[in-house]
Structures are given as structure tokens and as C-alpha cells.
Amino acid sequence: AQSVAQPEDQVNVAEGNPLTVKCTYSVSGNPYLFWYVQYPNRGLQFLLKYITGDNLVKGSYGFEAEFNKSQTSFHLKKPSALVSDSALYFCAVRDPLGGYSTLTFGKGTMLLVSP
Amino acid sequence: NAGVTQTPKFRVLKTGQSMTLLCAQDMNHEYMYWYRQDPGMGLRLIHYSVGEGTTAKGEVPDGYNVSRLKKQNFLLGLESAAPSQTSVYFCASRPLAGHDTQYFGPGTRLTVL
Numbered sequence: 001a002q003s004v005a006q007p008e009d010q011v012n013v014a015e016g017n018p019l020t021v022k023c024t025y026s027v028s029g030n031p032y033l034f035w036y037v038q039y040p041n042r043g044l045q046f047l048l049k050y051i052t053g054d055n056l057v058k059g060s061y062g063f064e065a066e067f068n069k070s071q072t073s074f075h076l077k078k079p080s081a082l083v084s085d086s087a088l089y090f091c092a093v094r095d096p097l098g099g100y101s102t103l104t105f106g107k108g109t110m111l112l113v114s115p
Numbered sequence: 116n117a118g119v120t121q122t123p124k125f126r127v128l129k130t131g132q133s134m135t136l137l138c139a140q141d142m143n144h145e146y147m148y149w150y151r152q153d154p155g156m157g158l159r160l161i162h163y164s165v166g167e168g169t170t171a172k173g174e175v176p177d178g179y180n181v182s183r184l185k186k187q188n189f190l191l192g193l194e195s196a197a198p199s200q201t202s203v204y205f206c207a208s209r210p211l212a213g214h215d216t217q218y219f220g221p222g223t224r225l226t227v228l
Contacts, residue, residue, distance in 0.1 A: 032215055034215070034216070036219075041222075042221060042222075043222050044158075044217075046217070046218070049216060101163075102163060106157055107156060
């Protein structure tokens with residue numbers, strides 16, 4: 001089975017401060033990992049993904065994520081938060097060797113950036 | 116290039132009524148998906164399709180049917196709507212290659228009274 005957990009329902013950060021949104025996963029093999037963002041009343045937008053290679057992945061809007069195999073984590077980070085980063089963030093996973101052709105999404109973390 | 120589009124954007128149904136949600140993509144993608152999004156539940160997969168003429172069940176398929184008669188369209192049907200099906204429905208698609216990056220539509224907000 002493949003699963004993903006986002007332990008925080010909400011993350012609050014002040015504008016200009018660094019932000020981290022946490023994600024942990026469970027798969028039987030090497031995972032494909034994704035982050036998506038959802039702005040109010042919109043569909044999900046792809047931010048970044050890890051497939052293989054460098055553990056630090058850079059994505060859209062200045063976001064990056066670090067793959068940590070020993071901790072089975074894929075936390076989303078940004079050095080300096082903007083108010084416009086306020087949105088709902090989803091982590092997703094797929095085990096390419098697990099016979100699945102679908103992604104499993106976490107429950108989402110609401111990021112609120114205050115001015 | 117419109118990407119993934121969904122029709123309608125909003126709909127209100129009475130219990131027992133039926134309706135069909137339409138998803139269309141113009142990117143020639145092989146895979147298409149239907150999800151529902153509920154507060155605190157994240158996205159849950161209803162049904163998906165790995166190609167024209169094929170469909171498969173996801174995590175929460177009960178009460179829904181799907182069809183993929185054309186590669187670019189994926190229809191989600193509710194034969195007898197229930198209040199528990201009040202949700203926001205998202206369609207997504209992805210190409211055969213590309214490591215599973217899915218592209219999402221804008222969503223349909225459905226209320227069943």
C-alpha cells in the first residue's frame with residue numbers, strides 16, 4: 001500500500017520568515033513524490049516533484065522540497081514567505097513498483113502567511 | 116490550449132436526481148481521473164481511466180459511474196444523488212510518460228439537498 005501523511009492541518013508564518021510544510025510517506029519501494037497547491041476556488045496546481053537524483057528539488061514560485069529517505073519525509077520549504085503563498089498544500093505519493101497507476105494525496109495543510 | 120475543463124462549475128440537485136459531470140482535456144493525455152474533495156479529507160479518488168474505453172475503481176467508487184468513450188472526455192455520473200455526495204469534484208489528466216504529474220481542472224461544486 002502507499003500512503004502519505006501531512007501532520008499539520010494549518011501552518012502560520014509571518015511574511016518574510018522561512019516556511020516548512022511537512023509530509024511523510026509510506027511505500028514499499030522508491031517513491032515518486034509531489035507537492036500541489038490549491039488557491040481558493042481553484043483546481044490543484046503542480047509545484048514540484050521528486051523522482052530520482054538530487055534530494056533537494058526546486059519548483060515553482062521559489063518553493064523547494066527535500067527528500068529524506070531515512071526519515072521517509074518530503075517537506076516543502078521556502079526561504080521567505082509571501083502573503084500570496086497563503087493556500088492549501090497537498091503532498092502526494094506513488095509507489096512505481098507497487099502496481100498502482102494512481103497518486104495518493106494527503107489531507108492537505110493550510111498555509112497562512114500574515115503581513 | 117484550454118488544458119482540463121469541467122462542466123458545469125456549480126450544480127444543485129435534489130436527493131434522487133441524476134446528473135453527469137463532463138471532463139474534457141485537449142492535451143492528448145492517456146490517463147484521466149475523478150476525485151472528490153471534502154473538508155479534512157483531502158482528495159479521494161473515485162474512478163480513473165488508463166485509456167479510451169477503459170475505467171477502473173478508485174478509493175470511493177460507490178454511487179458513481181464513469182465512461183471514457185472518447186480519449187479526450189471522461190464522464191462522471193450520479194444515478195441517484197444523495198446528500199453524502201455533496202462535494203467539490205475535480206478531474207485530472209496525465210500523459211502516458213512524465214512520471215505521473217497530473218493536471219487538474221477547475222472543479223465542480225455539487226450540492227445535493
